[in-house]
Amino acid sequence: MSEHVLVEREEGLLTLRLNRLDKKNALTRAMYSSMTEVLQQADADPSVRALLITGGDACFTSGNDVADFLQAPPTSQDSPVFQFMRTLFEFSKPVVAAVSGPAVGIGTTLLLHCDLVYVSRDAVLKMPFVSLGLCPEFGSSLILPRLLGQAKAAELLLLGESFRGEQAVAWGIANQALANGAETLAKAREMALRFQQLAPSAVADSKRLLRAPGREELRRVIEEEGVLFGQRLRSPEAIEALSAFMQRRPADFSKFA
Numbered sequence: 290m291s292e293h294v295l296v297e298r299e300e301g302l303l304t305l306r307l308n309r310l311d312k313k314n315a316l317t318r319a320m321y322s323s324m325t326e327v328l329q330q331a332d333a334d335p336s337v338r339a340l341l342i343t344g345g346d347a348c349f350t351s352g353n354d355v356a357d358f359l360q361a362p363p364t365s366q367d368s369p370v371f372q373f374m375r376t377l378f379e380f381s382k383p384v385v386a387a388v389s390g391p392a393v394g395i396g397t398t399l400l401l402h403c404d405l406v407y408v409s410r411d412a413v414l415k416m417p418f419v420s421l422g423l424c425p426e427f428g429s430s431l432i433l434p435r436l437l438g439q440a441k442a443a444e445l446l447l448l449g450e451s452f453r454g455e456q457a458v459a460w461g462i463a464n465q466a467l468a469n470g471a472e473t474l475a476k477a478r479e480m481a482l483r484f485q486q487l488a489p490s491a492v493a494d495s496k497r498l499l500r501a502p503g504r505e506e507l508r509r510v511i512e513e514e515g516v517l518f519g520q521r522l523r524s525p526e527a528i529e530a531l532s533a534f535m536q537r538r539p540a541d542f543s544k545f546a
């Protein structure tokens with residue numbers, strides 16, 4: 290188990306806390322593998338009724354570790370990040386997220402696959418894939434236009450515009466915006482604990498029904514995005530952008546046709 294993923298158990302609620310604050314909770318291959326393991330065990334354990342995903346009070350996650358993207362890009366469907374997102378996508382129990390501070394890249398994408406999302410007002414959500422020479426991932430190119438319409442989705446996915454907690458609620462990405470990180474986590478925990486009182490198979494059946502419409506199309510889009518994302522990670526554009534982040538300089542795309 291990665292030291293950067295903490296697992297807490299409280300009655301039937303399993304909390305998965307990202308804990309790599311010196312790197313703004315950037316997600317490494319080891320962290321994805323640990324999270325996959327936790328999710329698989331939680332899904333198989335009848336005493337677990339819900340899962341809560343959170344980060345720190347000041348940061349949810351800065352997204353995929355950029356050094357990992359350069360050194361060990363996830364170019365196969367067996368890569369830890371794909372395994373984690375597939376496991377989240379197929380997870381049969383309710384997943385609740387508590388988000389404060391930045392939620393970058395996959396930090397925002399994964400919220401689209403959670404059932405209940407609580408955000409602090411100061412949360413900053415952002416999907417800067419194109420700025421990194423990449424493309425949308427894990428269904429966001431299908432889910433976001435459906436939620437927000439093509440025009441807004443284009444601002445978020447093509448220009449990588451960021452948005453705050455209250456906007457995430459207005460767009461239907463999150464349930465409620467709270468004053469700060471502590472209140473956000475408390476609310477998310479309170480709602481996640483409610484599943485303790487509910488009939489587990491009725492919850493699971495209902496989650497499946499809620500997520501059924503368009504699911505096959507979503508699966509196809511996730512696969513298509515995954516192939517393209519892997520190709521793009523090896524592209525000179527992405528290598529320039531990711532190297533620029535590591536070197537703390539702006540990316541220079543002027544040489545690309």
Ligand code: COA
Nearest residue numbers: 311312313315351352353354355356391393394395417421
């Ligand atoms: N991968 C690897 N390292 C990361 C990282 C990431 N995704 N995000 C932040 N870090 C590291 C920084 O390099 C820095 O490391 P250092 O202290 O060794 O120099 C440390 O975390 C702190 O980050 P910093 O950028 O200085 O903090 P900040 O408060 O100014 O900004 C963010 C925080 C989250 C807004 C900013 O780090 C950011 O935008 N990161 C996103 C990177 C990204 O594009 N992710 C998407 C990948 S698809």
